[in-house]
Every structure is written in C-alpha cells, then in structure tokens.
Amino acid sequence: VSPLETLAAWIEEARRSGVPEPEAMALATADASGAPSVRFVLCRGIDAEGVVFFTNYDSRKGRELSANPRASLAIHWSVLRRQVRVEGVIEKVSAAESDAYFHSRPRGSQLAASVSPQSEAIESLEWLRERHRTLEESLEGKEVPRPATWGGYRLRAHAVELWTAGADRLHQRIRYERVAAAGWDAGRVLAP
Numbered sequence: 001v002s003p004l005e006t007l008a009a010w011i012e013e014a015r016r017s018g019v020p021e022p023e024a025m026a027l028a029t030a031d032a033s034g035a036p037s038v039r040f041v042l043c044r045g046i047d048a049e050g051v052v053f054f055t056n057y058d059s060r061k062g063r064e065l066s067a068n069p070r071a072s073l074a075i076h077w078s079v080l081r082r083q084v085r086v087e088g089v090i091e092k093v094s095a096a097e098s099d100a101y102f103h104s105r106p107r108g109s110q111l112a113a114s115v116s117p118q119s120e121a122i123e124s125l126e127w128l129r130e131r132h133r134t135l136e137e138s139l140e141g142k143e144v145p146r147p148a149t150w151g152g153y154r155l156r157a158h159a160v161e162l163w164t165a166g167a168d169r170l171h172q173r174i175r176y177e178r179v180a181a182a183g184w185d186a187g188r189v190l191a192p
C-alpha cells in the first residue's frame with residue numbers, strides 16, 4: 001500500500017474510533033517572502049496524486065498558494081497516537097470536481113461560500129448574515145451557482161511521513177518519497 005492509502009485508512013480508523021472531524025488537517029503555506037501561515041482545513045479526498053481540500057481561492061491561503069504553490073499539512077488523532085505529514089505542490093482541481101463538491105454541500109454552506117469574502121476584513125458578522133439572507137431570498141427555488149473564486153486544491157504529495165507512537169518515546173517514523181510519477185520508495189526510518 002502507498003503511504004497515501006495508509007493516510008486514507010487511518011482517517012477511516014479514526015472515524016470508526018469516534019474521533020470528531022477525523023479529516024481535519026493543519027495546512028501550512030508560505031507567502032512569497034517565505035513567511036509561513038497555518039490553519040485547519042478538511043480533507044475531502046485522497047487519490048494516487050495527493051490530498052484534496054476546498055476553500056476560497058482569494059483567501060489568504062489562496063493568495064499565498066498562487067505566489068508559492070509549495071505547501072505541507074499535518075494531521076493527528078490523539079486516540080490512535082498517530083500523525084501524518086504530507087509535503088508537496090498545490091494545483092487546482094478541475095471545475096467539474098469543484099462543482100460536484102460544492103453542490104453536495106448543505107444549501108446554507110453554499111450560500112455562505114458565495115457571500116463570504118474569506119480572509120478580508122469586514123464590517124461585522126451581521127453584515128455577512130444580511131448578505132446571506134439577501135442571497136437566500138433572491139435564489140429561492142434556484143440552484144446556488146458555485147462562485148468562480150471557490151473550489152478545490154490538490155496537494156500533489158512528494159513526501160509523506162507516517163508517525164506511530166511507541167513505548168519509551170521510541171516512536172516509529174517512516175518517511176516516504178515519491179520516485180518518478182507513479183510510485184513511492186520503500187520508506188526510510190527516521191530517528192524519533
């Protein structure tokens with residue numbers, strides 16, 4: 001199994017163990033000068049290439065990613081005593097993929113994504129609620145169109161580290177690196 005398949009399996013195991021939001025992951029980006037920033041996003045897909053999440057392309061993370069597409073993420077489930085780190089380069093998912101996910105979300109979330117200028121300073125939350133109400137009224141009975149500025153990114157994974165807690169702090173760390181486009185190396189054990 002590839003390390004990305006292991007990540008998917010570990011998320012499912014965390015879900016079965018009752019972890020709330022087992023797909024919440026910390027996503028680190030950096031601006032053009034190299035200054036880092038980090039926030040949580042939800043993993044919405046894992047494929048052979050990498051990890052997919054959805055957001056606003058004009059948000060702070062979106063602006064940073066357009067200046068510097070390198071990113072990394074970390075995910076941890078305390079009950080399983082496991083951590084996964086992924087490093088790579090970001091690309092946008094296809095418009096069709098973004099449309100499909102956007103329209104699978106609750107209508108209230110679709111409206112919120114449409115009215116929220118994510119990461120911008122706004123007058124108040126009430127101002128945003130008002131925009132939400134106004135759009136809700138004007139779109140009654142109609143499909144909410146996906147805003148062009150909202151969609152998915154795929155972190156194309158170049159390296160994955162699987163971490164499992166061990167006795168006496170002798171944790172198991174295995175770092176995998178992608179070799180060629182299709183495969184992964186056998187993994188190297190890193191000192192904990």
Ligand SMILES: Cc1cc2nc3c(=O)[nH]c(=O)nc-3n(C[C@H](O)[C@H](O)[C@H](O)COP(=O)(O)O)c2cc1C
Nearest residue numbers: 024039040041042053054055056059060061062119
């Ligand atoms: C558990 C959790 C999951 C989140 N998932 C997402 C997500 O999938 N997409 C998203 O845009 N923001 C998500 N957020 C909000 C982000 O953490 C963040 O506030 C927002 O994306 C703006 O980040 P930015 O200003 O760095 O772009 C989540 C927050 C939490 C606490």
